[in-house]
Amino acid sequence: MEEVVRVEKVTKIYRVGSIETVALREVSLRIVQGEFTVLAGPSGSGKTTLLNIIGTLDQPTSGEVWIGGKRIAQQSAAELARFRLYHIGFVFQAYNLIPVLTALENVTLPLILQGVAKKEAEQRAETVLEQLGIAELRAKKPNEMSGGQQQRVAIARAMVTNPAIILADEPTANLDSHTGAHLLDLMQQMNEEHNVTFLFASHDPQVIDRGRRLISIHDGAIVRDEVRSSSTAAS
Amino acid sequence: MLVQLSWRNIWRNARRSAIVLSSIVVGVIAVMFSNSFSLGLAHQMLQSQIRLHTTDLQILHPRYAENPSLEYSIVQPEQVLARIDTLPAVAAAGIRLEQFGLINSALNSSGITIVGVQPQRERHLTIIAQSIRSGRYLSGNSYEIVISEETARKLEIGVGDKVVLMAADRTGEIRSEVATVVGIFRTFNSDFDQMYSFVALPFLRAMVRADSLATAIAVRIHSAEAVEEVQQQITPLLPPPLVVLSYRQLLPLLSYMIEMYAQLMWIFYLIVGAAMIFGIVNTMLMAIMERITEFGVLLSIGIPPVKLVVLILLEAAWLGVLGAFGGVLAGSALIAALQSTGINLAFFSEGLRSLGVAAIVYPVLVPQQILNALIFVPLITTAGALYPAWKVYRLQPVEALRFV
Numbered sequence: 001m002e003e004v005v006r007v008e009k010v011t012k013i014y015r016v017g018s019i020e021t022v023a024l025r026e027v028s029l030r031i032v033q034g035e036f037t038v039l040a041g042p043s044g045s046g047k048t049t050l051l052n053i054i055g056t057l058d059q060p061t062s063g064e065v066w067i068g069g070k071r072i073a074q075q076s077a078a079e080l081a082r083f084r085l086y087h088i089g090f091v092f093q094a095y096n097l098i099p100v101l102t103a104l105e106n107v108t109l110p111l112i113l114q115g116v117a118k119k120e121a122e123q124r125a126e127t128v129l130e131q132l133g134i135a136e137l138r139a140k141k142p143n144e145m146s147g148g149q150q151q152r153v154a155i156a157r158a159m160v161t162n163p164a165i166i167l168a169d170e171p172t173a174n175l176d177s178h179t180g181a182h183l184l185d186l187m188q189q190m191n192e193e194h195n196v197t198f199l200f201a202s203h204d205p206q207v208i209d210r211g212r213r214l215i216s217i218h219d220g221a222i223v224r225d226e227v228r229s230s231s232t233a234a235s
Numbered sequence: 236m237l238v239q240l241s242w243r244n245i246w247r248n249a250r251r252s253a254i255v256l257s258s259i260v261v262g263v264i265a266v267m268f269s270n271s272f273s274l275g276l277a278h279q280m281l282q283s284q285i286r287l288h289t290t291d292l293q294i295l296h297p298r299y300a301e302n303p304s305l306e307y308s309i310v311q312p313e314q315v316l317a318r319i320d321t322l323p324a325v326a327a328a329g330i331r332l333e334q335f336g337l338i339n340s341a342l343n344s345s346g347i348t349i350v351g352v353q354p355q356r357e358r359h360l361t362i363i364a365q366s367i368r369s370g371r372y373l374s375g376n377s378y379e380i381v382i383s384e385e386t387a388r389k390l391e392i393g394v395g396d397k398v399v400l401m402a403a404d405r406t407g408e409i410r411s412e413v414a415t416v417v418g419i420f421r422t423f424n425s426d427f428d429q430m431y432s433f434v435a436l437p438f439l440r441a442m443v444r445a446d447s448l449a450t451a452i453a454v455r456i457h458s459a460e461a462v463e464e465v466q467q468q469i470t471p472l473l474p475p476p477l478v479v480l481s482y483r484q485l486l487p488l489l490s491y492m493i494e495m496y497a498q499l500m501w502i503f504y505l506i507v508g509a510a511m512i513f514g515i516v517n518t519m520l521m522a523i524m525e526r527i528t529e530f531g532v533l534l535s536i537g538i539p540p541v542k543l544v545v546l547i548l549l550e551a552a553w554l555g556v557l558g559a560f561g562g563v564l565a566g567s568a569l570i571a572a573l574q575s576t577g578i579n580l581a582f583f584s585e586g587l588r589s590l591g592v593a594a595i596v597y598p599v600l601v602p603q604q605i606l607n608a609l610i611f612v613p614l615i616t617t618a619g620a621l622y623p624a625w626k627v628y629r630l631q632p633v634e635a636l637r638f639v
Contacts, residue, residue, distance in 0.1 A: 057535060057632040078539045085537025092636070096532040100243035110536050112236045157536070 003069065004164050004197050005031040005054055010063030012049050012220075023049040025220045026063065031165065034195045036188065038202060038211030046220040047201040048169055054199065055088050055167045056080045068164035085113055089158030091168035095150040097142040103129065103153045104138040110161045128156045131194075132186060148179035155187060165197045172204050184210050237542060241549035248522070255518045256558050259616070262507040263562020263608050264569060269503055271570045271598035272578065273496040278599050279592050281489045285482050286362050287427050291462050292469065293485060294319070294452040297478045300485070305334065305405045305445055309477060312449035318472040319454060324465045326457045329356030330449040332439050336402030338382070338432060340390035347386065347432045349402060351439030360453050363420055363433060370394035370418035377438035380414040383428035384421040392416060400434075404444040412442045423593040454479075500607065508615040515551055515619030523547065523623050530627055531635025540628050547624035548617050555616030559609050566608075570600045 012024040023046045031037055039047040052058040053065060056072050065072045068087050075083070084090075097106045104125055111121035129135045134152050142150050151171060158166045168187070172180030188210060190196045200207050208214060216224040245252050285291060294315060296307040309315065312330045319328045332351035337344050354373040358364040363381070364372040373379050380398060387393060394416055401411045414434060422428055440446050456465045462481045469479045483490040523530070530543055577595035580587060587594055 052633050055535065057636070077534075078541065081534060081537050081539050083537075084535060088537075090532075090535045092532065092535075094528075096528065098240070098529065098532070100240065100247060109236070113536070113538055113542075 002033040003030060004033050004035070004067070005029070005199070006066040007050070007054065008064045008066075010050070010053060010060040010065065012046070012053065012058070013061045023220050024053070024060070027217075027220070027222055028063075029215060029222065029225065031197065031199060033197055034191065035213055036191045036198050036211060037213040037215060038200045038208050039215050039217055040203060040208045040211070041217035042203060045217045047203075047217045049220075050217065051167050051169055051199065051201040054165075055090060056084055085110060086161065087164045089161065089163040089166040091151070091154050091158050091166060091171045093170040093173045095142070095147065095154045095174070097150055097153055097157070099142050102139050102141055103134065103145070103156075106142075106153055107156045107160050110157060114161065125156070125160055128160045129153075131190070132156050132159075146179075147175050148183060151175065151179075151183055152186065155183070155190075159190065159194075159196060165199055168198060168200045168202075170202050170204065171200065172202070172207055177206060180204070180206055237546050237549060241546050242553055244522075244526075244546075245550050245553050248525075251518060251521070252554065255514060255554055256561060258514050259511060259554065259558025259612060260561040260565055262511055263559060263612060264566040266500065266503045266507050267562070267566035267600070267604055267608065268569060268598070270496070270500045270604055271573075271600050272596065273499060274493065274601065275578075275596050275598040276592060277489065277493045277496050279596055281482070281486060281493065283424060283592060284486050284489060285459075287422055287424055288361055288431065289482050289485050290360050290453040291456045291459060292454040292466055292479050292481055294454065294469070294473060294477055294479045295450070297476055299450060300480070303333065303335075303450065305443065305448065305450070308332075308445065308448040308450050309452065311447055312452055313447075315473060315477065316452055319452065319469060322465065322468055322472075324456050324458070324461055324468065325454055327356060327359035327455045329353045329360050329453050330436060331357075331451045331453055332436055332443075332445060332448065333450045334402045334439065334443050336400055338380075338386065338390065339399040339401065340392045340396065342392075343390045345386055345389050345429075348430050349400060349439055350431055350433050351436040352433055353436050357433075357453075360455050362422065366420040366422045367418045368421045370416065372418055373433060373435055374417070375435050377435055377441070378412070378414050379417045379435060379438070381418040381420060381433045382416055383431070384419055385425060385429045386432060387416070387419050394419060400442065402443055404442075405448075406444075410442050410444070412438070414438070423588055425588040497603075500604065504607065504611055504615075508611070511612070511615050512619040515554065515616045516622055518554075519547060519551055519620045519623035520626075522550070523627055527630070527635050527638035530630055531632050531638065534630065534632040534635060540630075543627050543630075544624040547627055548620050551616045551620030552613050555613030556609075558616070559612035562612070563605050563608050567600060567605065570598050573598050574600070 007027055007029045009026045009028055010024055011026055014021045014023055027050060039050060041047045053060050107125035107128060108121045111124060129138055132152050132155060134149060137145060137149055137153060172183060175183065184207065187198055191198055213227045215222055296309060299307040316328055316330055319325055330353055334349050336347060336349050338347050354375045368384060373381055396416050397413055398416060399411055399413055401409055404410050456462060466479050466481050473479060533543060574597055577597045579595050581594045
């Protein structure tokens with residue numbers, strides 16, 4: 001199986017004045033193509049910090065990270081942005097669509113940034129919207145959509161560039177359980193049908209139950225890493 | 236994409252953008268109006284001088300301008316005038332003889348410049364004939380004089396009264412003549428009115444023993460824009476050492492003043508621009524503070540930080556472009572309206588008379604003003620967004636995403 005993410009002895013220490021807070025302690029993990037992994041743990045356990053470091057949004061204090069076989073070393077902000085553009089997709093808790101753009105434009109945005117011609121970008125975005133069953137939302141702006149619809153558009157935006165991995169930080173936290181379950185169904189379907197690799201950070205039991213691999217974090221350290229059979233993981 | 240995004244972003248808070256745009260529009264109108272008014276005033280001062288006495292061009296002895304003496308007069312000016320008359324660009328031309336002298340009534344006396352003119356020609360050169368308030372203009376007969384209201388008041392005389400004129404002839408001997416006041420004029424230039432009185436050319440020639448002499452040939456042309464061109468046409472027609480000078484050369488101070496007013500526009504722009512910059516910095520800082528999380532999302536998606544800078548600058552540039560267009564449209568409409576009615580400054584008319592300007596000032600709008608506004612204002616607003624854009628450039632994605 002192709003390795004998508006490798007984290008080697010990553011430590012993250014936040015310093016505020018003379019106070020040091022250790023968010024991650026020598027964390028190591030490996031994620032391969034097609035995994036549907038959940039980082040679980042209570043608030044402050046370090047799961048979002050680890051997700052941010054894997055997403056190149058934050059730098060580790062020590063240790064190394066590889067994404068899609070590329071080592072993420074000390075790179076400039078522009079280089080990291082370019083790396084994220086091609087290799088990583090993000091789904092946020094608060095959907096975070098660009099409010100002045102329509103659903104189609106939001107999904108097209110990463111492709112346009114990649115330099116894809118507008119027409120081709122729109123075709124590709126339309127395809128993803130159709131895969132996710134939200135083609136009818138194409139002309140709607142975020143304020144005209146429900147939370148669940150916005151989050152589906154956010155998933156489409158994350159998927160459209162065919163990234164090595166999609167990082168989803170508490171993607172169901174702002175949704176009711178029914179909508180959340182529906183959204184998880186959708187991501188699971190994308191994972192199974194299109195072999196999209198997902199890494200979640202969540203303390204939502206509904207998300208944890210769906211994970212085929214569960215990594216538990218506590219006080220910045222991985223305390224359990226289990227691959228669950230499909231019968232264990234809810235579907 | 237960035238252009239589209241920036242355009243939509245400025246309408247996210249339409250009220251705030253409208254307030255900023257209004258301030259830019261008012262600023263542009265203020266600059267355009269003050270500049271047009273200043274230029275109008277300066278142009279009017281210049282045109283007033285041209286229409287009062289200077290005319291578009293004057294043929295002179297080269298030393299006369301610095302030493303206005305009969306010693307430096309034009310010999311056989313009629314021959315030169317005949318050549319000038321043949322030029323199609325020339326609307327009117329006339330011979331003048333000027334000499335400093337004294338005008339005396341029974342009660343008082345005053346120093347004046349006595350101007351001998353060809354009345355029929357002079358009517359088409361200046362506005363003196365149209366500025367007669369009582370009596371009439373010169374008929375061409377000797378022993379007639381036209382004086383101003385100021386001079387009449389000072390000498391305590393009126394139409395029909397006699398005055399004694401005294402002036403030196405070519406040899407320096409003082410000559411005098413009696414003349415009858417046939418007309419009293421009043422122009423919009425009180426200094427001019429105090430200085431000048433007019434008689435027929437032959438009368439003054441006889442008085443100062445200057446037969447066949449002139450101190451100037453005044454020339455009015457059909458199109459003021461062609462003054463340099465006509466000047467070049469006249470030059471080869473002149474016998475040495477005569478020269479032809481344009482109004483710009485004859486009235487250098489006023490010409491400089493017009494140039495100075497054109498430069499002053501930049502000072503206006505600097506002052507208004509400084510105010511605009513503070514407004515834009517404030518607006519853009521508010522706009523980016525509201526969107527920090529969104530910038531974090533864009534950075535997460537993979538937008539290069541420099542494109543975020545471009546986005547912010549484009550938003551400010553849009554405000555500048557819209558404000559400049561709005562200001563130019565409104566300012567041009569206002570100035571166009573005032574160009575037909577004029578700005579009535581009757582309240583300050585006495586002060587304006589001492590400046591040599593009529594009470595109604597017509598603002599002047601030149602294309603350069605419009606061009607400057609359309610270029611300069613977007614540049615100012617874009618410059619005002621540099622600091623907010625720099626703040627966005629330095630955003631860390633994680634901090635931006637956490638920003639509440």
